[in-house]
Amino acid sequence: MTTNGSKPSTIPIVDFGEFNDSSPAATRQQIARDLVRACREVGFVYIVNHGVPADELAKAFAVSQHFYALPLSEKMKAPHPPGWEVHRGYSWPGLEKVSNATAGAGDDTEATSKLVEQMRSVQDFKESYEIGSEHDPDMPNVWPPDDVYPEWKPFMTSFYWTCFGAAKKVLRALALGIGLSDEEELVRQHSGHYNQLRLLHYPPIPARVLEDGRMERMPAHSDWSTITLLFQDDVGGLQVESPTEPGAFIDVDPVDGGMLVNIGDLMMRWSNDYLKSTPHRVTLPPLQDRYKGQERVTRARYSIPYFLTTDPEEEIACLSVGEGEKPEYEPITRREYYAMRAKMQY
Numbered sequence: 001m002t003t004n005g006s007k008p009s010t011i012p013i014v015d016f017g018e019f020n021d022s023s024p025a026a027t028r029q030q031i032a033r034d035l036v037r038a039c040r041e042v043g044f045v046y047i048v049n050h051g052v053p054a055d056e057l058a059k060a061f062a063v064s065q066h067f068y069a070l071p072l073s074e075k076m077k078a079p080h081p082p083g084w085e086v087h088r089g090y091s092w093p094g095l096e097k098v099s100n101a102t103a104g105a106g107d108d109t110e111a112t113s114k115l116v117e118q119m120r121s122v123q124d125f126k127e128s129y130e131i132g133s134e135h136d137p138d139m140p141n142v143w144p145p146d147d148v149y150p151e152w153k154p155f156m157t158s159f160y161w162t163c164f165g166a167a168k169k170v171l172r173a174l175a176l177g178i179g180l181s182d183e184e185e186l187v188r189q190h191s192g193h194y195n196q197l198r199l200l201h202y203p204p205i206p207a208r209v210l211e212d213g214r215m216e217r218m219p220a221h222s223d224w225s226t227i228t229l230l231f232q233d234d235v236g237g238l239q240v241e242s243p244t245e246p247g248a249f250i251d252v253d254p255v256d257g258g259m260l261v262n263i264g265d266l267m268m269r270w271s272n273d274y275l276k277s278t279p280h281r282v283t284l285p286p287l288q289d290r291y292k293g294q295e296r297v298t299r300a301r302y303s304i305p306y307f308l309t310t311d312p313e314e315e316i317a318c319l320s321v322g323e324g325e326k327p328e329y330e331p332i333t334r335r336e337y338y339a340m341r342a343k344m345q346y
């Protein structure tokens with residue numbers, strides 16, 4: 001056992017270096033198969049040589065750190081709008097409560113509000129900033145006035161599309177690996193305008209506050225996305241549910257240059273449960289040198305998830321993967337699916 005109660009294990013690593021147009025078909029197939037095996041067995045996989053340039057990634061973390069170091073009053077000039085319809089802009093510590101609860105259609109009862117209230121009594125100690133495409137009519141971006149941090153908007157809008165480039169490659173490999181005849185089949189439903197780039201900052205916190213359950217960094221949840229890309233610094237603390245022992249969590253050690261990819265709930269549904277959306281959480285870092293002083297204050301942690309999703313009106317009908325499998329789910333649009341889930345979040 002490590003200090004944060006996890007059982008050690010590892011996340012598979014897949015090298016995308018040879019997954020390009022000039023590689024032999026057999027090489028591409030093998031990479032695609034390895035990717036799909038990891039996404040079926042673990043639901044999480046590290047990709048190396050993923051195509052996001054290292055210097056751009058380093059800059060993304062530097063820009064994020066700079067933003068979070070601004071005074072709260074400055075960050076609050078781009079506040080997350082109230083409610084759940086628009087998930088953009090800055091969320092201060094405690095605003096968002098991550099959960100896995102799903103509201104039933106039209107479920108606006110007093111009982112639901114009570115449940116949301118209860119879940120909020122333990123705060124998530126993190127701050128985040130959500131960014132979408134500049135051409136998403138449903139969720140306009142929330143930017144601070146230019147003088148707050150001039151580099152923020154131009155860098156992040158460009159980084160958003162860099163991430164989408166890497167993500168499309170993953171979608172092509174997944175399509176190939178699950179045996180779809182058309183490699184573009186998954187990409188086609190993603191115009192790229194409905195993704196979400198998220199900058200996360202977990203401020204330093206005394207270990208005991210998390211150990212006592214007075215606060216959390218991010219409790220266990222699965223993502224709503226089709227797939228999620230995740231970049232993290234070297235602090236650690238991310239854990240995923242063990243593929244062999246439900247309810248137990250394993251550490252996801254940071255891999256230098258690695259891009260973590262996980263399957264989200266929408267892809268799990270789309271693939272008729274062939275690919276696995278795995279619960280994960282962020283807790284105390286396993287390594288003792290991440291702590292300081294008698295209070296065992298953990299270092300700040302920064303991470304950058306990028307959630308991919310299909311266009312809102314595209315119908316998600318179960319793909320026929322696996323011999324003779326019957327579809328487990330009714331077709332649903334992404335819009336309907338997200339409305340069902342979002343009600344519990346804010």
Ligand SMILES: O=C(O)CCC(=O)C(=O)O
Binds near residue numbers: 198
């Ligand atoms: O911070 C992390 O490493 C994980 C973040 C995450 O799981 C999420 O934002 O959904």
Ligand SMILES: [Fe+2]
Binds near residue numbers: 221222223280
């Ligand atoms: Fe997540």
